[in-house]
Amino acid sequence: MNFQQLFNTQFPIIQAPMAGVQGASLAAAVSNAGGLGSLPCAMLSTDALQNELQVLQSSTREPFNVNFFCHRQPEPDATREARWRESLLPYFRELGVDPDKIVNGPGRFPFSHESADVLEKFRPAVISFHFGLPPADLLARVKSWGSKVISSATTVDEASWLENQGVDAIIAQGLEAGGHRGMFLSEDITTQVGTLALLPQVVASVSIPVIAAGGIASSAGVAAAMTLGAAGVQVGTAFLLCPEATTSVVHRAALQSAQVRETALTNLFSGRPARGVVNRIMREQGPMSSKTPAFPFAPAALAPLRTSAEASGNGDFSPLWAGQNASACKAIPASELVRELVAF
């Protein structure tokens, strides 16, 4: 079964769900343009989820994808949190932030029966997961609605695991991709593989459709991925400058600067490795640090630094998510970008 048959879209393009920088508006624009738009739900409360889904459903009659994280929520670790804040003290002083006023929060929510209760009313055509899959009962529940289920693999082992769990397609997420690595069978970032190497090996090892992600930013990139056996592609970074995205001013500025050529995997912003443009805190703390609180608790301490810096147009403490190929980032409507990506 090819991509368009599986997802009932005109083009074999998924717009990557990008929590924090887009909502229903971008998803609807992409779905209306013939791709598969995605709504990132990891940072939405159930009320916000309900609202966004209503907006999305009223904005398009085409299929769309909703994306959830499915990590296990750990217990907060007060000692680790205190140690992390300790190492941020010089920044708190510099920016005049009172660390005692930091508000703890869960940051990102894993998919739950509460989310499923909301989702059930909408029964989206496609549900994608990041960090593996939810528990079996939840997975069975969303499949019972007829929703297609997809998830990301960053290694051949993860692809085989997902196929065995019964997903409908696999996203082969190469190391070039922006945002969170979907890795879930290992925490070791040395296991992560470039798209050109990962994709054909995943295609050879599973018998379900494989969607390529990471580094694809042109119709030539889409064609190259298809040549290597991809059924379709997932593109994220290229959409970040579209007017329908909610990308912040500092994030947009970074994407349009020479700075965007240097990205790195960092766990500073969430606790899990994710790719973003190298900025001051990544440089000074090292992009990967053993001091950050576990995912998803890392953002709390950085939040006031980020807010304060962004207020003066400065992205020193912001997650400037981007993949390794930002060359397609243009401030054009998402529908135009979709057409460019499929103009073979």
Next chain:
Amino acid sequence: MNFQQLFNTQFPIIQAPMAGVQGASLAAAVSNAGGLGSLPCAMLSTDALQNELQVLQSSTREPFNVNFFCHRQPEPDATREARWRESLLPYFRELGVDPDKIVNGPGRFPFSHESADVLEKFRPAVISFHFGLPPADLLARVKSWGSKVISSATTVDEASWLENQGVDAIIAQGLEAGGHRGMFLSEDITTQVGTLALLPQVVASVSIPVIAAGGIASSAGVAAAMTLGAAGVQVGTAFLLCPEATTSVVHRAALQSAQVRETALTNLFSGRPARGVVNRIMREQGPMSSKTPAFPFAPAALAPLRTSAEASGNGDFSPLWAGQNASACKAIPASELVRELVAF
């Protein structure tokens, strides 16, 4: 100018020079099969260089490539060397190695006028460099023979630098590639980019031919690279099991095991980051260590451990160079592999 016009070969395929695992035999087989065979010279004395070139020249009438490293040779640092040996003591004890009998050696030689004196008699069609380019007088000297000069870029900045220095073509070496990263404008491995992202960005930023390297292991991989604008490809890992390669028994075993799916960049074996299959010492010392002597002095202390372990068929201390896509590794003649790579 396309690849075949530039290099006068039948196919747009370079066999990557791989010091330590191949010599004239593999290079000749590839050149005779219509690709561009490569002789790695970084570990050859001038006498050995003379011999290998004679063998190669008598084995093929087709063009071939000779490859040199062009690092600056640092002064040995006795303190750092002692500290590194200190941390290897448990291994020395375990394997019954006397660390006082370790023989220091230069490991790898940078390209020099002495190498050029030998090379001048052969005037090879192509000379490739790794780690940038040699000093201007040496570069001018080899160009005066009519040899084409190529070198590896791991970032867009390195590609622009090489073009400005007057190379004839650029190898865009993606992060997937096995062996040494050619990086020379930065020592920071977070700057390294996957082939699918690097290649189109390099193609867009230079006006000379670009050769794709890293993760290519099939005719589909070659076609994908050409779709992204590559003039040709460089393939290394796929040749490691060919009978013409001198790949060791433990290295061949690793390449044929499930172990080969996990590679990492490591500086333990030479002092510079290079990709190999993760083995015991990489796991125990961390693949990247701040303790290793500077390139090219790292191999001396490990050499007796490697020799001792390999004698009992064990690769715990051996550099098991491999890229992130070893799926094309087959024990077939190099000529057959060349034909498979161009069978579109």
